[in-house]
Amino acid sequence: MMRFLQGLGAAVVALLAVLPAIAGAQNISASTLYLEQTETQFSLNIPNDTSGDVFIYFTSPAYSWVGVGFGEEMKNSLMFIMYPSQNGNNVTVSTRIANGHSEPSHYADANLEILSGTGIDDEMFVLKAVCHNCRVWHNGFIDVKNTAHPMIYAFGPGNALQSNSLNAPLKRHVRYGKFTMDMEAARGTGGVPAATSAANGVELQGGMRRDHDRANLAHAVIGCLAIFVLWPLNVIIAGFFRNIKIHVGMSVSILVFLIIAFALGISTSYEYNRSKSFTSGHQILAFIALLPILAISLLPLRPLSALSPLIPRLHTCLVTLTLVTLTITGGLGLHLSSQSRPIIIAYAAVSLVVVCFSTLLQTCIKRRGSAYARHTTRQRLGEEDEQDLVLAAFYANRKLEGGESRSESEASLRPTAGVAGAGHERSPSAGSAKNIYGGGTMPGPQYLLNMHPGVPVHRW
Known part of the structure; x- marks a missing residue:
């Protein structure tokens, strides 16, 4: 019985020790973005002290990468980008800045301290961190008094990216959007904001947009x-x-x-x-x-x-x-x-x-x-095309049908020299057609003489 009472007393003491921490976490001021489509939460806490720190709670589905940035556009915006580690069991968090509408590069001057609880839980990225030296950067800063500070967010494609490098290559985002965040609502006692599904101090600038490369x-x-x-x-x-x-x-x-x-x-x-x-x-x-x-x-x-x-x-x-x-x-x-x-x-x-x-x-x-x-x-060798010879014979027949004398048409089709042989004269009379095989239009023994089709061949 005594052991039971001692164990019960120890449990009560531990509970009393945890309750202040839980109450403090619930009382931590934060501005929160929450996207129902992806169950993405980005909460920001800005301590009232002069440390210049920024506390972050960031959770989102484990796409190839997901990021949130401070600024109206990608150029000169300070971004927090998460993607799976090399072994796929943890999350790599990279602070980056883009010099235009292009892939951002790692920003080494930001000192991001990863806190306990960061990792991949049930296929969800979870980031709990405090960023030292993150309120001011080259060509940009967080205006802690701005009640509508411009912000951006983006999601990478569905294919897996696993790397421990803080400057790992990123594929172009497939969805992105803009919102404003009330920095006054984020100011208070320093600490990591709690998980929640309720937005606070945030106004979306239009819906989530789809991007195409x-x-x-x-x-x-x-x-x-x-x-x-x-x-x-x-x-x-x-x-x-x-x-x-x-x-x-x-x-x-x-x-x-x-x-x-x-x-x-x-x-x-x-x-x-x-x-x-x-x-x-x-x-x-x-x-x-x-x-x-x-x-x-x-x-x-x-x-x-x-x-x-x-x-x-x-x-x-x-x-x-x-x-x-x-x-x-x-x-x-x-x-x-x-x-x-x-x-x-x-x-x-x-x-x-x-x-x-x-x-x-x-x-x-x-x-x-x-x-x-x-x-x-x-x-170049002076040879005639077979189609040209067929057309020549066709037009020659047309002329014969039109009344032209046969002897004239034969003369027009007959070679000028070297066909009948030396010393043999040709008669221009119509009877000379009898000495031409096929009338000069059909192929005949000329194939044996390695001559062109349609060329008149005479008997000797």
Whole structure:
């Protein structure tokens, strides 16, 4: 019985010791943001003393990252950003500042002290912290007397980010919003605010907005269209179309697509810390790819192509080199943008198919000769096209039906020299047609003589 009374007394003493702390926590002044859609709470306490500290209670679903900032916009705002640690069992909290509408960088001058109770609990980020030297920063400060201090919040995409680095790369936010916070309501006895679902001293500025990274998406889509659709189609056109203008037009279209993709890629590079300096493999290889693209564009020019017969032969090699370089560049771009493994594997498979198809087709075209090259070769050797011969015979028959004498039409179709042989005269009379097999319009023994169809062949 005595042991029971002693244990009961100890429990009462412990409870009496905890009650003041609980009462103090409940009496801590705080301004609180609470978003019902995500059950996100951000509470702020500003002590009345001269320490300059700021106490924070911050909880939100464990997305890839979530952040709250002091300011009207991202530029020059001091932000508190949370994301999972490397092992996924704890939370990494990074104080950051952005110099524009871009990924914020770690702000090392803020001294954030993480307190007990911080971590990931039931798939929710929980932050209990006191920030020393956080009321003033470069180009910004917390106005502790402002009853409507501008604030911002944002949520990252759903894919997981796990890192212990305070400057870990962040993907663009998918949802964001603005609100104002009453700093007078947050002033009082210093301490971490309690968890609550009731907003206090906060007014939302519109609803939660959805964000789209359209420029980055357009950069990827336009680049893939140029490489995986227009490029192999242009190889087919070069091999099987006699009209070189179609090939030139498609080549110009590919060049325009690539220029647009390059421009979009450069513009989006300034939005992320990992690409601002243009030192990633994706960016370096993209600039290297400009050299063979420029060479392909300039080599067909007559002043250059006339310098050496070897110059036109470089075209196929440069095309293959450019295609391989661009496909590798795209793969490095997916890695730079932190895309998922299935997307990278699918890209690699499509790239392998396109490169193999284009290389095989170019090899066949090189051995056989393109349709344009074969056509120009026949014209240079003075050979006539079979279609032109058929049309000539057709118009000759039309003339015969229109009343023209047969002898005149035969004379027009008859070669001027070297057909009947030396020393044999031809009679212009109508009876000479009997000496021509097929009347000069149907194929005959000329195939044996390696002559063109439709050419009159005489009997001796």
